[in-house]
Amino acid sequence: MDAVFKALADESRRKLLDQLHRSNGQTLGELCAHLDMTRQAVTKHLLLLEAANLVAVVWRGRKKLHYLNPVPIHEISERWIGKYERLHLQALGDLKKGLEQHKTNDEN
Amino acid sequence: MDAVFKALADESRRKLLDQLHRSNGQTLGELCAHLDMTRQAVTKHLLLLEAANLVAVVWRGRKKLHYLNPVPIHEISERWIGKYERLHLQALGDLKKGLEQHKTNDEN
DNA sequence: TTGACATGCAACCTTTAGGTTGCCTATTAT
């Protein structure tokens, strides 16, 4: 899971994921077009995304096609974010409860 | 939002958040007890978490109390993860549809 | 079959991240 968090920490890599979200199965060259850095730099970012299992690769001749894998993001959301999400909702609930108490009981 | 992703990228910082999730409002010293590094290192991590607005701080005398703020995590979940979550559900849906077609139409 | 295209590999550089050590300051308790 650490690899996924690390992979998501970089703006360029998030842009790559967004790019694949817009149009899945793009080649390295196509993905490069949207980032202001050399092809080799993009390659490195994509290798990290592959290592985190966020991107899967299929070779077709000399072309390397990249596909988004949403599963790791889903897992993070389930096992990690969900916990804090519940806390957030609870905080909102407490706030609401507090406000309602205010309505019926002004000395608080 | 970048600051939040970066803050979450480090295992020690995630542990700090988990620690606060277990027991909110801990002092620096208390938080240090759970990590195998110097107080100063922990301070740096906490400063990053504060910068990302994931942790809020209240001074009480010489004690620095740390409180978890789940809002940024919620925002990430809403504006970023949700998008890929939907993709994931859609993929599952497509898979399910495919299986059902298999049941009724075996030549696929 | 040869040139252009798509990508890989490896060495290198610079900045940042994570951590340590040493010392200083402010608050609390005796």
Added chain:
DNA sequence: ATAATAGGCAACCTAAAGGTTGCATGTCAA
């Protein structure tokens, strides 16, 4: 008043991250 406690500040170190350049390789198209 003073000693112990809780924490801040700043310099420093090392490793890793992000990026570049140069050259090599495999595939396609004329």
